[in-house]
Amino acid sequence: MSLLKLAYRNLWRNKSRSSITLSAITVGLAALIFVWGFIDGMNEQTIENSTTYITGHLKIHKAGFHDDKALYLSMPHDLALQQRINDAPHVVAIAPRVEDKALLSGADEARGVKVIGIDPVLEPSVTTIFKAIKQGRYLQADDGNSIVLGDKLAAKADLKVGDEAVLVTQARDGSLAADRFQVVGLFDSGIDMIDASYVFIPLSAAQELYSLWGQITAWTLRIDNRQMAQDSARQLKNELGAGFDVLDWKQLLPEMVQMIRFHELMSYIVIFIIIVIVAVGVANTILMAVKERTREFGIMLALGTSQLQVIQLVLLESFILGIFGLLLGNVFGLLVTNYFANAGIDLTEFTLAMETMPGLTGSVYPLIRLDRVFFVSIVTLSISVLPALYPAWQVSRLQPVEAIQGVAKNAVHMAWGQTTSARSSTRLVFWRIAFRNIWRNPWRSALTSGATAFGLAAFLFLYAFTDGFFEQMIDNSIDFSIAHVQIEPKGYRDDYSAAYYLSQPDNLLTQVQQNPGVLAASPRIQVEAMISSPTKTEPLILTGVDSDLEPHVTRLDAVIIEGKYLKGNDTTDILLGRKLVDELDLRMGEKIVVTTQLADGSLVSGAYRLFGIYQTGNETFDRMFAYIGLRQAQSLLSMQDRVSTIAIRLQERDLSKITASDLNESMSGTGYEAKSWQDIMPVLVQMIDVTRLMFFVVLAIVFAIVAIGVTNTLIMSVLERTREFGVMLAMGTEPRFIVRMVVYESIVLGFIGIALGTLMGVLLVSYYSEYGVDLSDYSGATSAIPGLTNVVYPMLIFANLWLPTLVLFITGIVAAFYPASRAAQLSPVTALRHA
Amino acid sequence: MAIVRTENLIKEYHQQSIVVAALRGIDLTINKGEFMALVGPSGSGKTTLLNLIGGLDTPSSGRIWIAGQEIGSLSKRKLSALRLWKVGFIFQEYNLIPVLSALENVEYVMLLQKIPDKERRERSVSVLAEVGLKGLEHRRPQELSGGQQQRVAVARAIVSKPSIVLADEPTANLDSATGGALLDLMRDLNERHQVTFIFSTHDAMVMKRAKRLVQLKDGQIVNDKIKPD
Known part of the structure; x- marks a missing residue:
């Protein structure tokens, strides 16, 4: 019989063991696919919305304008040149613009706005804000002093379609300029930052307002492939020469790029945590599955199977499991991600918090990227095969006789026996057995509690990081701007x-x-x-x-x-x-x-x-x-x-x-009211809520994987000791005591894991709360957030931590009940017969 | 006085659609203080009978009395209690709890019986001395030889003064000198404390020392012989 067939049959032989390992791989992989899809979806949406609504893929300015947006750095609206650029490779559309700032006055109020003067005919082929018109209409070719603005801005400035608004600004020559505009349309892009701060007027009206007759400040372009924007920008720059700057969307929206990098960094950390926990869970299951079969391998060795063949068999088995896990994980992961990719994940409850993330709308649509799926699949397959190497190598070195007799090579801990206390009760003896069983297989226990510890430590750190992040935002906002409470008119x-x-x-x-x-x-x-x-x-x-x-x-x-x-x-x-x-x-x-x-x-x-x-x-x-x-x-x-x-x-x-x-x-x-800082900064309060929500999602995934890991370990350890339970049952031990013993083991494991995890987490946080986490590389992302500077000092707030820790502990105990009840339901005769 | 009585005991196993009869109507009475052996070839039903007497398994039909109590109709929990108070087991594979020391293994049953600390400790120490393991009380099973482990198992089986001790091939894993010494020990305990021992065995040494031999074949008793002392 070929090794492959043997490996395959071995997997079928112990269905519960195989399905447990398989479930660990499947859940881990599916979680990885989903989490990454969610983050990619969020980033993609930010880029897509930010570029298509307002910015465009590329922009051409007169050299120097991008760094110093002064109107004297405008350029002539050269139609021949515009046509030439339009004909360049990859360019799909081009539109001229005049962009600057102004004060928008409605009936009784003024507000700073960003003014974009557009060519109503050309602009819709580059940007898509016209699609978001919800009242009135978009600008038309023959419009004079017409203006289109966001619904949020209109509400704040108390303007409706048909009203008159005044734009006040400084013209090119430095003089104060003002003009009246009729509101013809309101748009609702779903992105508050756009809806509250942009106004669109015809190009000609903008040239008039800013004294820029015959001049524009920018051409904005759509190209055929956004990913290639950097290359296209370089080509155009070469074509146009030193008098012009060509910028791609990454240069135009550096804050967004940094925010995305920041998100990606966070997502890599989360994904790394999940990978480690999945790896430990899978490794543990495989380690035990191999150890449990020592005797079987002994027989194979005795029958003349070579060491290499035994190693191959073990690896093949994990490989087959890995492949099945890969298939199942991909199916589940892709199904769930795909469902949400169509249905969207509704985050409208947190719209205020979303404002701090430009380009995001109320719903996030996860994005499936095949390269990511491929990457996590390979990682998962590796972590399901590699851990088998060690036990495979160990098993292959056994003497057949020892293996068959199941003689334990490792010395036993004498000291434990001698320090037995003279006082003990029924309960104590089960605690004692549980404790010693954990010592019996130190590797397994170390891995199980290690995974719990790692998950918890990582979580504590991330939590402390965000707490530090928010504390800083709150304190700085209070210290530098809003104080604790303000009294103000309604x-x-x-x-x-x-x-x-x-x-x-x-x-x-x-x-x-x-x-x-x-x-x-x-x-x-x-x-x-x-x-x-x-x-x-x-x-x-x-x-x-x-x-x-x-x-x-x-x-x-x-x-x-x-x-x-x-x-x-x-x-x-x-x-x-x-x-x-x-x-x-x-x-x-x-x-x-x-x-x-x-x-x-x-x-x-x-x-x-x-x-x-x-x-x-x-x-x-x-x-x-x-x-x-x-x-x-x-x-x-x-x-x-x-x-x-x-x-x-x-x-x-x-x-x-x-x-x-x-x-x-x-x-x-x-008619006066007092407002606390929470009332004044609802965005901040919501941002804390949204971050907490995200953390709880991550936490739930981490806990689910930890729970599966603990269950696996205990099922394996119960399986390993079937005969021992048989003896205990034969001697009159009631099944409930068996349940208790297994649960005690999980309590001890959980306790060790939590103690270690808390210790690691606290040490990590103490270190960084001293030296801070430098986010200078992501300053674009932090500057968008009021109150946050570049260095974040993580902060452990114990009130926020006891609950997740407790939940983790309880998760471990609950996870123990299934293997425990399996052990208790054993028939003593069958258990005693167990090899 | 009958300590074990069975009446038309039948045990059938269902393997897929085939019914395999392991015991086909066993009528057997065992008196207090007997030192008897069930003998017969592999598959004759020795272990099945032992398991039924020990309350580890339930018969397909027929009845069993242990110390006057009918056990066929007992719940799992009651059976558990029966095993705890009335039955001691000795296995071929010793089957000590590996994480407990010799002393703790012996104490284990008394812990379940909630016997006070002091008494428990004293009885364990003395019974270990009686089986010849004085000084080895704190060793774990892996630190004991096969014979020593089986002595711990014997101590564990008798320490709570059960009505019967069931021993399934107790000497099969031991060399003849060790096995012989162990049997002498059990015989001695039998004679001094009137402990009832029921063996299932292939071992000629066991048969030689047993006071009564019950021979099984294909699930039936074919011979029941009490040896003169």
Whole structure:
């Protein structure tokens, strides 16, 4: 009989053992395929949406424009050149654009927006935002001053189709420009970042607005293969020469590329964890399956089978199992992934959190990539064959007689016998047997508890990492911007406008300070505004602060890197973030102009002198805010002694919610409300929820694999000891005691695994909480997240950890019941006859 | 006084569609203090009969009394208790619990019987001394020779003073000197403590020492001979 046939029959002979090994391989592989598909789907969707809605695959600018988006770096709209580019290889379509920023004013409010002037005829062949029109229509060839904007932006600016909106900006020559536009359509791309910040106007209207007659700032292109964008960009660049820059989508959307890399890194870690746990589970099962058959191999050796043939047989058996596991794993993995690839995984509950991931819509559609499937299949096959090498080699070296007699070569631990305590009860003896059984096969126990330990340690670390991540976001947001609690007029949070205010703030301040939890409080004014340097305009949030009180509430004064913090409330000094200063190319002491809207909708500007530069390390903070004295802001906005909000610092962060509700009680009927940081940053709270959700999915997969591993180990160890159980039963041991003994074993294994895992996890976290995890390579991904800097310090929060640990422990115990009840149901006669 | 009685005991096994009769109507009475052996060729039904008497298996029909109690109708749990209190086993393969020391193996049954620590310990030590293993109490089975292991098994079987001790080919794995010594030990225990021993065996040494020989063939008793002392 050929070895192959023998191997095949051996697998059929012990169906439970084979099916257990098979299930370990199948579940592991299917999980790997799904998890990777989910992540790929998320990334693919981000790229596809970001490139097709707005950006296009390639962009051509005048040389230098990409680095310094100043309008004097525009280029002539050369139709002959446009046609030439259109005819170049791989180019499918081309459209000219004028792109810049502006302040959009609706009925009573101004908001910073990104303006894209498009050719209504050519643009739809490059980008697809026209498909997302949900009210009104897209721009047409003969449109004059028409505007199309996102539904989110329209809602915030209180604009409907047919309304008139005003765009205010700085023209090419530096003068203030404004024009009226009629809203003709609203789009809903499902991506909040797009729907809340982009407006489209006809190219001609944009050229008029920005004084760019006959000029454009970019051509945007669609090519036939997005993956080849880099090559196509290089070819075009060669063709066009040094006067132009050609950028592919990866250069145009560096933050997205970094975010995807960040996701990929996380997914590699998760996939690595799953691979290790699957590997250990499979290795363990195979190790035991071979060990259990020592006697059988002894007979084969005695009959003249060569050592090599025994090794081949064992390897063949694992190989056959691996192949079946591969098939089943692929079938299940692909079926599940494919189902969700069509149905989508609905994450709309977490839309706010999705905002921080540009390009993502409410549903994620997993993506099946055959190269990934192939890779995980090969990995799974290897981990199902390689672990068999060791026991195969060991078995082949046995003396046939020893093997047949099943003589244990390994010495036994004398010390254990001698240290037996004199006191013991029935229960204790089963504990003792369980403990010693674990010692009996140290390799098996080490692998089983090792897998549990590894899964737990990895989980603890990742959890601590995200906790550190979130703690940093929360603390920085509180310290540098929003404080613990803010009192503000109802409606203000949806519309940072001078139309909402607190009157008589001094009375409120006195009242607030009487609350025992309050450490300090400071009045503020906050409105949306535009800031202009001689060459550029950027949207931001203008904040008027009391220079004496504010440092007791937020700590921006501690991160001034150049110049000084504000002194006095009525100077014309302004404080800006590092990032904004760089973008506007400003120097200390230089003058800048801030434009904003009064409560009645009219525009107003003020000139300020750059007095200090702060750097929090987070790009959003370092770009989005400008600070002036409170009195100065009040006079700019004609607000007399009114303010927008009162920011409050508490003794402890945990008091935020309760203090907010206390304050709300005392202010009921005033039209003012107190909001805790959780109310102010729902995005952050949701992001924590969404991350937790993802973690629980990963955790569930890891636990399922650990459970299967524990079950396998115990089934094998029960199988191995069938005769021993037979003896115990024969001597009158009740079946329930047998169940107990097996469960005790699992408790001991689980306990060791959890203790080790916790120790490893805690050590890892302590190390990194000291030195931090440097995410500089992914700074694009972190800058999109308010409050996060480049170095994350993992943080163990025990309240978040006991539950998963407990669940893991219970999983192990529950997993033991099946093998335990199998052992208990043995008929003593059959068990005694077991070889 | 009859310690074991069987009445028309029949045991059939179903192998696929074929019915194999292992025992075909055994009527047997064994009195307290006997030292008897079931003999006969392989497949004659010796082990099956032993298993039925020990409550490890249930008969297809017929009845069995152990110490006056009919056991054919007992639940699994009651059978378990019967084995715990009334029956001691000695196997060909020794079958000690490998992770327990000699002393702990002997104590095991008394633990299940919830006998107090002190008494349990004393009885185990003394019975181990009685089987000639003084000083080896804390060895694990792997650290004992075959003969020593079987002595532990004997100690384990008799320590809780069962009504009967069933020994299935107890000497088959031992050399003749060791086997002989073990049999002398059991015979001695039988005579001094009136422990009832029932053997199943091929071994001439066992047959020579047994006081009664019951010969089985094809599931039936073909000869029942009490040897004069």
